[in-house]
Amino acid sequence: MPTVLRRMLGLRLQQLRRERGLTQQQVGERIWASGSKISRMESGMGGLDQRDVLGLLKFYGVTDVVEHDKYLALIRLGEQPGWWHRDSDLLPKGFELLSLESAARTIRCYEPAVIPELLQTPEYARATLRLRYPHRSKAEIEQSLAVRLQRQRILHGENPPYLWTLIEESALRKQIGGIAVWREQIDRLRQAIESEHIIVQIVGKQVCGPAIAGGGFVYLRFIERLLPDVVCVSQPTSTLYLEGYTDIRSYLTIADRLAVEAMRPGETAERLRALC
Incomplete structure (x- = not known):
């Protein structure tokens, strides 16, 4: 294991x-x-x-x-070395991330399609879950939502992890859940970046982020230094967890490249204000 x-x-x-x-x-x-x-x-x-x-x-x-x-x-x-989790009724979406994120010292993520899960409002999160799982019942959606909101608590406790997110500008413009939900979500982002431990960089269309990264991912580095870094790659019906040296090095390189080519963190607040 x-x-x-x-x-x-x-x-x-x-x-x-x-x-x-x-x-x-x-x-x-x-x-x-x-x-x-x-x-x-x-x-x-x-x-x-x-x-x-x-x-x-x-x-x-x-x-x-x-x-x-x-x-x-x-x-x-x-x-198996590249362990993966297929979404199922036994494990609500995000269940396995609860302990991983709570043990993390640094969380870096790239999101090409939606606002990152740790920064979503409840209504925006509910809307994204409905889009991703159209055939699931209301109860199942609410169960997954509860897990997602529980994961977010780590950002507001003592000694929170350092969260560094890269978000495609096109993802910010998608009015998921309707305009009211979307505006509330953008407001939440504006509030989040006021925290010293949360960095949000916007990846403009000229960067071609999806072509560089292939898709979204979350990179975790842990407080316990003996633990290897982990990369989580979310797929439509499963999540892949990678901890091999080659995989970790590749995704860290991608994250660093995107961070260099994305807008500076100091530009994020102004760009978010311009959206609304």
Whole structure:
């Protein structure tokens, strides 16, 4: 199982333990294991198998079979080097990103089609989800929306990650959800760039971003330096997670090139005002 995927699972188990006010040693003693084993599981530096994860979930009072399936599905994601997640009912869109983004020190993303997910308003996010999943029920859309909004909380907590986004100017002009929703979304962007930890660069049409990058992606660098960087590439029905050296280097080069050729961050506010 890839290191980052183990870390992602470990973070979720750590969160469950802390919510119950328990130490690693206390958990180990109560499930006939050692505190060091719990530490290895939570740090992502030790192996994770289905039996251990199910045992911890039951101990933490997570008895819902559907919830169990979500964790087991995450384990199965890591069975190949270029691990990927196919959208399904078990894992709402964005579920697997919750822990990855919360553990990130830097998030860099390029978005050619819509406003990046971490900066979307609720109504704009709902509209984009409906466009992408026209056959899903209202309940399924709302479930995915709730996950997306939960992911956004990392930008407003203590020690938020540094978010550096590159957005195609054509994406900014798309009035997804109608003009009122679109204007509210542009206002949200104007507010976001006032934060020191959020940078938004606009990629003009002369840059030919889609031809350079091929499509949107999210690049994650983690607080824990032992963890490899990860690139997330979203596709219509799945998300691919890359952590190989060649892949990481290629996407970092693309991000750097786009950043050099895009408008300066200081120009973003003026361009956003001109849109409306």
